[in-house]
Amino acid sequence: MHPGQIEVNEITGYWTFLASIDWLDPWLIGLICIHILTTSAALLSRNNTNFQVSLFLVLLLAVYFSEGINEYAATNWKTFSKQQYFDSNGLFISTVFSIPILLNCMFLIGTWLYSSTQLMANLKTAQIKERLRQERLNPSGGTLPVAAGEGGKTIKSE
Template sequence: MAILTRNHGNFQVVLFFMLLLLVYFSENINEVASHHWSLFSRQQYFDNKGMFISLLFSVPILLNCMIMMASWLWQSSQLMIRLKRAQLKQKHHESLNGATETMSSKDD
């Protein structure tokens, strides 16, 4: 989802914060899951330290958040490169126009 939506900035911001909220509340999710594990599992995986939920739930979510951050940094660097190139082109055109104007005023 993080890679598929890389060109949709607003959706990615919402997704990013939702994923971070899930990681933030993973301790609470672990507590609820440890009390009700028999409803959805045959074994108790949810220990007091939260190792299972950290490894199988929080780490992949955090990796997705890191992918989104790297994508945002890449996009912003590409935007800065395009902006600087446009500024340099504009400055070059202005200097060419200024040189032709001074040459034409000398001819008069």
């Protein structure tokens, strides 16, 4: 047992589990850097929906295959890690791999929902402005087109 490591039976909760991880292990630093790059890409691509959709799908595929990644890492941990972290329940891979990815996916979905609400608000504003413009152009009698979504009927102005 290396100094600073704790026995498995000493882990009594999630925080002691996190404290037992050697965060200076080079592959963990690399994984954290990948998460930072992914989050940066999600933030910087707010106006590029196609890239965001591609990133979202890749991230979800990574989470989907995390069980297989966990099994592979559990059998080959000596080649890249100082400690065997990969348990059969997947707590470690869920903590350091899947949770940050899913948080990025939630951010992307939130970005899309915000963009959708902004687009709907702009569309409704444009519809109202067009209706007012039509009323100004034709204040007396005649027919006016009704805004989209109202059946495309024409109404008689009074």
